[in-house]
Amino acid sequence: MSGLIFYYGPMGAGKSTFALQTQFNQRQQGRAGLLVTNRDRSGNAQVTSRIGLESEAELIDDDTDLYTLVSSRHETDALDFVICDEAQFLTPAQVEHLARLVDVEHIDVFAFGLLTDFRSRLFPGAARLVEIADEVHRMQAIVLCWCGAPAILNARIVDDRMVRSGEVIAVGDTASGPVSYRALCRKHYVDGRIGR
Incomplete structure (x- = not known):
């Protein structure tokens, strides 16, 4: 029985690592699949x-019809699963495409992504996944705030300061750069304190 499964967690929870591990495990069982991503770091x-x-993947964007992309491949090379990394960037319509792949094509879909953006608001794609996925799992990797408490929210850092406004999508990493992100506990996210 196929299903749409969504795994979420804050920055550093191991979502992309687990996506790649899932791909490896599925292939070890002789299952054929497709790895897709939207805005990889x-x-x-x-x-x-x-x-x-790391692994090669099909790069998609907001205009990609995921149902057509996957079902056309499925016609020529039978697919057992699809893994979607950076699923928070999917449009709600693309999440519907994933659900249709499960329901019509009987393909397992594993989606991995953030739940909330730097403003602590649900990403539209993540919200739709929570609404219609067969299973929703919070990643169990231990991510800590600088204070040692569990980190649950993602702060956007620009010029060593936490920002709360700007474009919702600004791909960055936890390394140095013009935009970086840091996982914080709720208290320090609210206070805007990004370090000691």
Whole structure:
């Protein structure tokens, strides 16, 4: 029985790593699949993790009809699963496409992404996944705020200061750069304190 499964967590929870592990495990069982991503941190057609794992992937954008993309491949090369990394960037319509792949084509879909943006608001794609996924799982990796408390929210950092406004999508990483992100506990997110 196929299903749409959504795994979410804050920055550093291991979502991309788990997506790649899921792909490996599915292939080890002889299952054929497709790995897709939208706005990977590398900027390339691949899924990359902060711990150094990476794999080639189909790069999609907001205009990609995921149902057509996957079902047309499924006609020529039977697919058992689809793994979607950076699922928070999917449009609600694309999430509907994933659900249709499960219901019509009987393909397992595993989606991995953030739940909330830097303003602590649900991403539209993540919200739709929570609404219609067969299973929703919070990642269990331990992510800590600088104070040692569990980190649950993602702060956007620009010029060493937390910002609360701007374009919702600004792809960055936890490394140095013009835009970076840091996972914080709720208290320090609310206070705007990004470090000691």
